[in-house]
Amino acid sequence: MPMSLSRAGTRLRRLMKTRTSITLAGMSLLFSLLALWICVYLAGADPYEALTAMFRGAFQGRWALRTTLSEWVAITLSGLAVLIPYRAGFFNVGGQGQLEMGGVAAAVVIMHLPAPPPLALAAALTACVLAGALTAGIPLLLRLSRGASEVTTTIMMNFAAMRFMYAMITGPLQDPGAWYGTTPIVPAGYRLPLFPPGSGIPVSLFAAVGLALGAWWLLSRTVFGLHLRAVGGNRAAAAAAGIAVDRVLIKAVLMGAALAGLAGGFQYLGHTLRVAEGWSKTWGLVGIPVALLGGSPLGVLLVGFLFAVLETGSRSMQALTGVPAALVFVFQGLPVLIYLALGAGLRRMGDAVDAK
């Protein structure tokens, strides 16, 4: 017994030494699934049936798959939009607003730029990237010049951006032929293509995967990535090492926000085809738990997929078993709480084991 205990202690210590945040993320996801199971049971449904319904809703049939993949694109990019600035020491809670502004900007270009499709598409993508970055610019400016905490200012921007978007879709961008608040549908030639053509896979998926890989490479293999992580890890030390800390921070935040804007553009041009009431769901907010759990761009890709499945499948779970879809929100926050608790707890236990 003491033997195995001490061995468990050594194991635990080794676990802590290697800082397995990925193990922790996996564990917290499993714990959360367990909690989900219990909640479904509480709601009076058969958990197995509910989960099956969820997965079927996410994968069965081309439409479901296509929706899941599109969700994956949005959630992954939103996750990167949180992760990259976070690594530089900026907690970007404003992904939602940046994404919405990206969609609005893309819609403006598509509606008002008289250009042939490829050109208009390129312009729209540029516009959404710029709009995303611009939306983050205000909190960034307030942080740099006023020391304002970005956690509050980016959230204020979310609400302001949402209302601005509504003003647009019920005002200047309103589709005259629609009965509800929306922009006109993207004309056929101006949409993001599917690849391979005719499949259910939006080309934006490849872009998102590529961007995630690129972000991973950028963070771990380039000088800029090293500087970015240094600024996030210890700003003063980075400054003393000759790194232009503000410039790195600005680049990181704008880069992240641009990705959120791009997510908006991608969804508008390839999936929702309209900027409408509720079109952006909570993609930007989901990016926060995805980034915290994923921990690295590749992790974001992985966790983003899981969250996309949950997001799409939850509707079918609700429809088929009556379990409220609101459960998905629980599942978005809970793993992060468990992850943080496990991480901090293990760190403590690790210390305690070390001390003995």
Add this chain to the structure above:
Amino acid sequence: MPINLNPISDTAVAVQMEGICKSFGPVKALDSVSLTVEPGEIRALVGENGAGKTTLMTVLYGMLRPDRGQLRIAGREVGRDWSPKRAMSAGIGMIHQHFSLVPNHTVLENVLMPQLRWTRLRPEWARHRKTVQGLSEQYGFALPLDGQVGAISVGQQQQVEILKMLYQGASFLIMDEPTAVLTPQQTDALLALLGRLRAQGHTVVLITHKLAEAFAAADNITVLRRGKLITTVPCEHTTPQAVAGAMVERDWSGDVDLRLPERETSWRLEVKDLVVGEDHRQLEVDGVSLAIGPREIVGVAGVAGNGQTELAEALVGLRIARAGTVVLAGQDLSAWSIARRLQSGLRYIPENRHLNGMVADLTLAENLILDRSESPPFSARGVLNRRAMGRAAAETIADYDVRTPSPDVPMSHLSGGNQQRVVVARALASRPRVVIACQPTRGLDISATAYIRKRLVQCASEGAAILLFSSEIEELIQLCHRMLVMYRGRVVGELDASNFDTAIIGLMMSGQVAS
């Protein structure tokens, strides 16, 4: 009206610690230490850095829980719930090396804080003020009771700490390295104060690594070494030499191969009338001029907080100087960015590595090349060359004897001494032309200290100009060709190696003598 607080001798406590063990990770900070302190004595607790002096006393004060061992106060064993609060109500007070003061509160508020109770909505401010005032005068303190603690001098802050302890009725005072931040004169005053405290029946434990102070003030001396209690002897029955022998493990003489290089006559770094600070406040650096040549080490002495940090940071570019010029090998770099200064061969060893010396989450290899990451061989066109980084790390690990499982572990996994080696290694790598070294050996054990001193000298003999800021006068005397003394943002004295004299340096540090 001198107020005699309480007849101490009745309540004076005897302290007995038995078999105290405490580990931090794999390090045994205390290894079965037993210590008895009698009422009314002044006990010096001496030992090298890391010997466990502070750890032992924080256990006594209830801030740390020992892994094993017993603690008896006035003959009664304390329970598991031993805490600073209980220690204080038992009459034990501790003054930490880093003061436990709230900078934004006033002196009076800080002194009163331990007396306040959550249940007592309205403390009798007026009565307290009167008593504190009286106590302050009794011990000869001149403290502005309504001034913010953050705004008074370090020496005064220490007085606030002592006052705080006395006002709580502490009869057993623990002082952790109280003289580290004081001028020699302030130190003398403090030691005299200890005598007065003893006369009133207080017991004092003085943690120090300066033997002179221990012998000047203490009745008995306890020597700790590597977590073990070596001996306790009455002062009159021993000599500093004997105690020093007990403090260090083996015979070790710091200056075996420290031969300073011949300094060159030209100037490498010239600083003229440098001013740092804001308008409405006292200037932090007030018109400093200095010059260092190649192969020369120039020391900067001074009591902490007299502008040394600001001067160093202004030279490195972390602070913007208001006026003055800094010329490196003929080029004025006053307006340059930190990066450009680094490129031209200026290196920096910050005084607090946690604050701005390293990024704990980055790996050893990444930290090591952080300031050179943009230049070959560590990167090409913005992409890191991980092989070159690994090579550099391996070399450093071998050269500096860094204990680490791998160059790819985060810095936070290294011990403090190993972290400092990496920080120094980074600054001294790649042939620096000027090194601004701030407290490079602070908090290190003997061998690490010796090694880093050796590297500094070696670096100088390879042609670098080194400006060494240190609070250890012995270190400066040992390593420097010349020494500058700073007081209130000015250089008040300059001494050559031939006429280094601790007494004169001390007077200069307190602003009383200028050369």
Add this chain to the structure above:
Amino acid sequence: MELDWWLDFLLAVLRAATPLLFCALGVLACERAGILNIGVEGSMLAGALAAVLGAVFTGNPWLGVAAAILTGLLAGLVLAGMTVYLPADQIATGIAFNLVSIGVTSFIYRLLVEGGVRLMAPSLNWGQAGGWLEPLTARLAIIPPLTLLALILVIGVQVLLFSTGPGLLWRSVGESARAAHAAGLSVLRVRSLALLGGSVLGALGGAALTLGWVPTFVDNMTMGRGFIGLAAVYFGRWRPDLMFFACLLFGAGEALAFRAQAMGAGLNPYYYLMLPYVLTLAAVAIVGMAMGPRDAGKPFLRG
């Protein structure tokens, strides 16, 4: 504008400011003890639901307030366990907690309130306070009970923080946990109590939103008000008195948003609805942020 309009506007501002005041106090209480209470939005949402459920199931809105307080305590326990005792990152914990509480409240609401019934709780007013209070309550009728409570709390916290002994201790934990610890305070206990209190205040903010304003619950009904409260604390430089004016300002933004529409300029109402948020951002931009308590956000570890 006639006097009547101004009086009505003032009452609307007070109505809108009351939940903000509670939240801001909840944040302030924690930050003064060194804890960033980002989770106040979640506590508020949970309090809003608990207040409605409590009031509906007991029929007495005052018991709804009690339910909100209990829920706040529960939220505080979770947050204190996470951020004080473990301790996990305070900002990340708060944000995750907010997400969870959106899900949990919607879920519980759906579980408990099945079928086609809509939940309308009785409104909280002085009438239910009890007969013997009547001579007093008749005079107070114009100020809703929770608003009055918030005002009293603002003054109380102001006095407590800056002119009493416990206030000094409280602030010292936020300024320098080390010094407080050395002075014999249990930093962890003070911080967890602050977090409990802060969460209860947040939950009361939720009760003010529901029982004091519109006595019903809808999913995610707090809509970022907790964060406006957070901004009000920064804007108010961690002082209850200044914070009070910040809350009034943001409340005025909300009240003005609707009034502007009613003026009939014919502009898209969404431009006006951006007002509270834009006003908050503008306030931050103009005034900037002062230094908060030095140790706020830093976990305290006992050896």
Add this chain to the structure above:
Amino acid sequence: MSKKHPGMRRVLAGLSVLLVMTLVAGCPRPAAQPAPGAEKDPVQAAVIFSIVNPARAGGWDRADWAGILALREEFGWTVTVAEGVPYGQVAATAAGFAEAGYDIVIFPDAGMTDAWHEVSPKYPKTWFVMMSMAERLPDSPRVAAWSPDLYAYGQMLGVAAAKSSRTGTIGLLGGVPVPVIAYLFSGAVEAARFVRPDIRVVTNFVGDWVDVTAHREITALQVREGADVVFALTGPGILGSYEAAKAGGARIIGHAWDLHEDAPDAILTSMILDKPRMYRDLARQFEGGMLEKKTVHVGVEYFKLADFRGAVPQATVDAIDQLVTRLRAGELPIPRVVHSIDDLLKR
């Protein structure tokens, strides 16, 4: 966040296994599908809502909910309800139902027009029915629409509101300023002016379907402006309007469904759109094999006012009844003018 380390690969492998398992679990299970050709299977229908909890939402969705109950209880149909489906995901959800072998998929919301047009051609065996405004039918054999004339609905509402107001000011409150509401409100404004030329109509939009506090504030403002009768076309946020009405002594006219039981002391009457009748039409036609590709224009015969329950004098009720009868008969020459949202907002 994470660091590279040797254990990472193993963990990644583990997670990928989890992922594959997820995918496998998500594959269609033949057993879960209804066996084809089994006799007397109940009709399987699905209704997709964009809001959550339609049974407790605004009047429009509750009218649909009543229709669903009618399908279940009167016709024995199995009706699956998907709620909280954002417009962007309606197509996928509808396709999911079609693939699962549902007979009918019902869209109760004009915001789902895109999905209707997109999905129905791909699944010609399934009926796709729009229970809202439809201008044209999708290109598919099995599509139908029950499209209400909301202008006429607005006219009837305008008559009732104008006639029952004592102050001469009525309020129109919309959740979100969208064209369909502007269209409906235009009818109301024109009819109100027609039957009572001195009437003042104050129009506002909350900007949100759910924010109860905003509903309360803005309704209170309308009441302050003198409106004693407010028609509220919104979502769950309407609870806030009830509160404001109660506090200000005004009355609310409910939308689409008799909302009396929500707030007996705040509801004047409700302008009912008989959605259950639309659902019953659908069920009868389907069961009788008469359902065909066409748009049913739902007109005045489907609109009626709920009982005033003594909230206004009998004489007023009679007058309103008389006007409504004439309106139904097409005897009121009310001009058909559609106002823009900006025009409606101007005082």
